[in-house]
Amino acid sequence: xxxxxxxxxxxxxxxxxxxxxxxxxxxxxxxxxxxxxxxxxxxxxxxxxxxxxxxxxxxxxxxxxxxxxxxxxxxxxxxxxxxxxxxxxxxxxxxxxxxxxxxxxxxxxxxxxxxxxxxxxxxxxxxxxxxxxxxxxxxxxxxxxxxxxxxxxxxxxxxxxxxxxxxxxxxxxxxxxxxxxxxxxxxxxxxxxxxxxxxxxxxxxxxxxxxxxxxxxxxxxxxxxxxxxxxxxxxxxxxxxxxxxxxxxxxxxxxxxxxxxxxxxxxxxxxxxxxxxxxxxxxxxxxxxxxxxxxxxxxxxxxxxxxxxxxxxxxxxxxxxxxxxxxxxxxxxxxxxxxxxxxxxxxxxxxxxxxxxxxxxxxxxxxxxxxxxxxxxxxxxxxxxxxxxxxxxxxxxxxxxxxxxxxxxxxxxxxxxxxxxxxxxxxxxxxxxxxxxxxxxxxxxxxxxxxxxxxxxxxxxxxxxxxxxxxxxxxxxxxxxxxxxxxxxxxxxxxxxxxxxxxxxxxxxxxxx
Amino acid sequence: xxxxxxxxxxxxxxxxxxxxxxxxxxxxxxxxxxxxxxxxxxxxxxxxxxxxxxxxxxxxxxxxxxxxxxxxxxxxxxxxxxxxxxxxxxxxxxxxxxxxxxxxxxxxxxxxxxxxxxxxxxxxxxxxxxxxxxxxxxxxxxxxxxxxxxxxxxxxxxxxxxxxxxxxxxxxxxxxxxxxxxxxxxxxxxxxxxxx
Numbered sequence: 286x287x288x289x290x291x292x293x294x295x296x297x298x299x300x301x302x303x304x305x306x307x308x309x310x311x312x313x314x315x316x317x318x319x320x321x322x323x324x325x326x327x328x329x330x331x332x333x334x335x336x337x338x339x340x341x342x343x344x345x346x347x348x349x350x351x352x353x354x355x356x357x358x359x360x361x362x363x364x365x366x367x368x369x370x371x372x373x374x375x376x377x378x379x380x381x382x383x384x385x386x387x388x389x390x391x392x393x394x395x396x397x398x399x400x401x402x403x404x405x406x407x408x409x410x411x412x413x414x415x416x417x418x419x420x421x422x423x424x425x426x427x428x429x430x431x432x433x434x435x436x437x438x439x440x441x442x443x444x445x446x447x448x449x450x451x452x453x454x455x456x457x458x459x460x461x462x463x464x465x466x467x468x469x470x471x472x473x474x475x476x477x478x479x480x481x482x483x484x485x486x487x488x489x490x491x492x493x494x495x496x497x498x499x500x501x502x503x504x505x506x507x508x509x510x511x512x513x514x515x516x517x518x519x520x521x522x523x524x525x526x527x528x529x530x531x532x533x534x535x536x537x538x539x540x541x542x543x544x545x546x547x548x549x550x551x552x553x554x555x556x557x558x559x560x561x562x563x564x565x566x567x568x569x570x571x572x573x574x575x576x577x578x579x580x581x582x583x584x585x586x587x588x589x590x591x592x593x594x595x596x597x598x599x600x601x602x603x604x605x606x607x608x609x610x611x612x613x614x615x616x617x618x619x620x621x622x623x624x625x626x627x628x629x630x631x632x633x634x635x636x637x638x639x640x641x642x643x644x645x646x647x648x649x650x651x652x653x654x655x656x657x658x659x660x661x662x663x664x665x666x667x668x669x670x671x672x673x674x675x676x677x678x679x680x681x682x683x684x685x686x687x688x689x690x691x692x693x694x695x696x697x698x699x700x701x702x703x704x705x706x707x708x709x710x711x712x713x714x715x716x717x718x719x720x721x722x723x724x725x726x727x728x729x730x731x732x733x734x735x736x737x738x739x740x741x742x743x744x745x746x747x748x749x750x751x752x753x754x755x756x757x758x759x760x761x762x763x764x765x766x767x768x769x770x771x772x773x774x775x776x777x778x779x780x781x782x783x784x785x786x787x788x789x790x791x792x793x794x795x796x797x798x
Numbered sequence: 799x800x801x802x803x804x805x806x807x808x809x810x811x812x813x814x815x816x817x818x819x820x821x822x823x824x825x826x827x828x829x830x831x832x833x834x835x836x837x838x839x840x841x842x843x844x845x846x847x848x849x850x851x852x853x854x855x856x857x858x859x860x861x862x863x864x865x866x867x868x869x870x871x872x873x874x875x876x877x878x879x880x881x882x883x884x885x886x887x888x889x890x891x892x893x894x895x896x897x898x899x900x901x902x903x904x905x906x907x908x909x910x911x912x913x914x915x916x917x918x919x920x921x922x923x924x925x926x927x928x929x930x931x932x933x934x935x936x937x938x939x940x941x942x943x944x945x946x947x948x949x950x951x952x953x954x955x956x957x958x959x960x961x962x963x964x965x966x967x968x969x970x971x972x973x974x975x976x977x978x979x980x981x982x983x984x985x986x987x988x989x990x991x992x993x994x
Contacts, residue, residue, distance in 0.1 A: 289981065291974050295946045298977070301927035302947045307837040312829050314822055317851045324855060325816055 322714065322726050344600060344613060351760075351785045358752050358787075586797055590755055590790035595620040597634065601763070601782025605644030608671055612641035616680070620786060628688040632700065633681065640676040644776055646717070672774060674713040681705045682743050695750045703739040704765065711735075711772050731773050740769040741778065749788070759786040803872040810876075813861045821858055828854075831877055832884055838943050839888040841932045853880070853887040885948055889958050892940045922984055930980040938973035945970050 597620050600613045618636030625631060646669030684702030691697070711731040747761030765780040772778075809827075812820025832850045840846045857880055869875030931939060940959065944950040945966070950958070952966040959966070 289978050294974050294977055294981070297922070297927050297981075298931060298942070298946050301924035301931075302834070302838060302943075305834065305924035305928045306830060307833045307928075309830050309833045311843060311847055312833060312850060313847075314825055316847070317825060317854055318818065318822070320851055320855055321818070321821065321858060325859060 319727065322728050347598075347600060347785070354787075355752075355758050358756065358758070586795055588795055589793040591624040592793055593620075593622045593624075593630075593757075593788045593790040595622070595634075595759070595786045595788035597636065597759075597784050597786040599761075599782055599784035601640075601765075601780040603640045603642045604779040604781075605642035605672075605674070605776045608643040608645055610641065610643050614638060614640040614642075614780070614782070616782070616784065618680070620788070622686070622788070630686045630688075632684045632686050632702075636680040636682070638676070638678055638680050640678070640778065640780070642674055642676075642776070642778065644672045644674065644774065646670045646672060646715070668717060669715045670717050672713050672715055674711065674772070674774070674776075676706075676708055676772065676778075677710040677712075679707040679709065681707070683739075684743055684745075695748055697748050698746065700743070700745040700747070700761070700763075702743045703768070704741045704743045706737040706740045706771060708735040708737070708772065713774065729773075735772070737769050737771055740767065740771060741780070742766040742768055745784070747784075755790045755792065757788045757790070759788055760784075761786065803866070806872045806876060807866050810861060810864065810866060813858055816858075825854055828857075828877070828880060832880070835881060835884045836888060838928060838931055838947065839892070839940060841936075841939075845891070849884075849887055849891050852891070853884040856883050856887060885944070886958075889940070889944075892936060893960060895936075922981060926984050927981065930977055930984065933980055934973050934976055938969050938976060941966050941969040942973035942977070 596618075598615075598617045600615050602610060603614045604610065616636050616638045618634055620632060620634035620636075622630050622632040682702060682704040684700045686698050686700040688696045688698045709732070712728070713731075714726055714728045716726045743763065743765055745761050745763035747759060749757050749759040751757050761784045763780075763782055763784060765778075765782075767777040767779060770777055806824075806827075809820045809824045813824055829850065832853055833846070836846050836849045836853065840849060860883070864876065864879050866872045866875065931942065934942060941955055944955045944958070945952065952963045952970075955961075955966045956963045961969075
């Protein structure tokens with residue numbers, strides 16, 4: 286054996302170190318766990334993961350998610366489900382322009398002076414003057430008989446008739462599709478320039494005097510304050526009347542014979558030579574545009590939505606005795622409400638809660654320390670300094686809600702009642718120092734269920750806003766006051782929180798009156 | 799193998815969250831390995847357990863420093879990382895108690911082992927060799943373990959233990975000499991009891 290060299294010793298030692306497996310029976314997880322609890326206190330093992338995240342992170346996240354959800358529901362679902370009636374004028378497709386994408390679909394009252402925005406067709410039986418004839422012939426050459434002109438056609442009318450009123454009409458921008466009948470000499474002139482930029486065109490057949498008088502009349506009408514603009518009309522292309530009808534004449538009383546050359550006639554604003562502007566003609570076009578809404582027999586449908594069911598979630602700060610808590614408790618569950626009267630409702634629900642808390646030691650009974658590597662039996666613990674714990678429980682609230690204010694879509698309420706706590710599990714970590722000044726902590730779990738009927742008072746207020754079709758969103762800050770001491774430590778649990786709910790009120794019945 | 803890696807990664811993730819269940823499972827997975835290492839450094843069984851627990855505590859506290867994604871074989875990499883923690887824990891323990899351990903030499907019984915010059919080393923079991931190492935004095939045992947088994951240089955050993963390179967070499971030499979005596983005695987006994 287004396288020939289055992291250093292290399293042999295090293296080799297044998299390495300082989301032995303690699304291969305030998307010592308007995309591990311003496312190792313105990315319990316002892317290590319005690320060490321870990323002491324040096325690395327664990328959060329209570331149960332509960333949602335997000336409950337362990339800093340409330341400064343997930344609190345705003347919940348609010349953000351709720352806001353996005355609300356926006357989504359309101360903008361997408363509600364708009365699709367909305368039953369608001371379509372604007373009547375938008376149904377008048379036959380008078381819409383080809384480029385009427387921008388047209389405002391305002392309901393135009395037919396008999397209102399301020400709504401006159403369309404073309405005023407007028408003309409004259411008189412022969413056109415030479416100047417006017419040039420203009421007319423120019424126009425006629427561009428405008429084929431019974432043919433459609435391009436909507437963007439621009440015609441220049443240098444005619445004397447047009448100028449005779451001292452108001453040069455140099456450009457006609459129709460923006461509309463006009464159909465000209467070729468009877469007689471016709472020109473298209475702008476008669477009324479709408480403040481919104483609409484230039485409407487009109488058929489004119491007039492002699493020199495007529496042309497001048499008509500133009501003058503229009504000017505007078507303008508000078509007399511007759512509205513040329515149509516409030517609320519923003520479209521550049523508004524109405525096209527099919528002007529292929531037989532012209533009819535009318536006397537304006539000012540020496541000018543006007544021919545309304547359309548199937549639909551419009552109120553005509555003209556100026557009287559002796560008096561203020563008058564309206565002549567009829568408003569059959571506008572009448573035709575007006576929605577024929579004949580109200581049917583009036584019946585009232587009563588819809589009973591007294592019952593509401595909801596999904597609720599939220600967070601709260603639980604105070605177990607004055608020590609600041611770095612964890613938010615979380616709640617999730619369903620709710621049920623029933624309106625006893627129009628303003629008063631009874632509400633209940635089933636909410637699963639994880640309540641995390643810190644509490645001072647003096648509030649606690651002194652729990653015994655379970656056996657561990659050092660102690661073989663339960664031993665009384667030294668004075669506890671503080672406790673970090675968690676309740677896992679169901680909560681059943683029973684509250685009475687009063688809607689004290691209401692507007693079209695939102696109700697404001699106050700809610701009061703009591704909640705029952707049904708504890709499923711309680712986990713506590715106790716912290717203290719031993720005789721040597723060394724920090725000691727140990728963990729206990731109590732899985733025996735405990736029921737606390739109406740153990741806390743419940744007070745809340747909030748608002749509920751309708752989302753349509755029976756859906757609503759509710760925000761409700763709450764405050765819970767203990768009526769009883771709870772848990773193995775006999776804690777008084779105060780909670781301050783915020784609950785968000787989505788509720789649905791089904792139609793229970795419909796009745797007609 | 800991938801499933802094994804995935805499982806260990808899951809446990810590591812749990813340990814990073816300070817999840818007791820994950821810690822316990824990883825403890826069960828590694829405790830034999832930890833015992834194997836620490837057992838060589840301490841003669842007293844209670845101290846071995848204490849060092850193992852201390853090593854696990856350090857392991858769990860620093861688990862976030864281990865990046866399993868950098869290694870193909872998570873299990874082996876984890877063991878290698880854990881081994882360094884355990885060896886350092888053993889060194890720390892030795893240094894903490896070196897004031898009264900350094901002067902300790904071989905027990906009287908060990909010193910009296912005679913060199914009978916006979917063979918029988920092949921009959922020694924691994925356990926006997928490890929137990930022989932544990933019989934060495936703490937200073938010799940620690941240097942021997944670090945140099946022979948962990949593969950450290952004398953400079954590193956001196957740095958870790960706070961001793962000179964010469965002291966490290968001297969301790970190693972004496973450790974081998976004493977180990978040779980112990981193993982020879984064991985082999986002699988075995989030869990005597992179980993003659994070939």
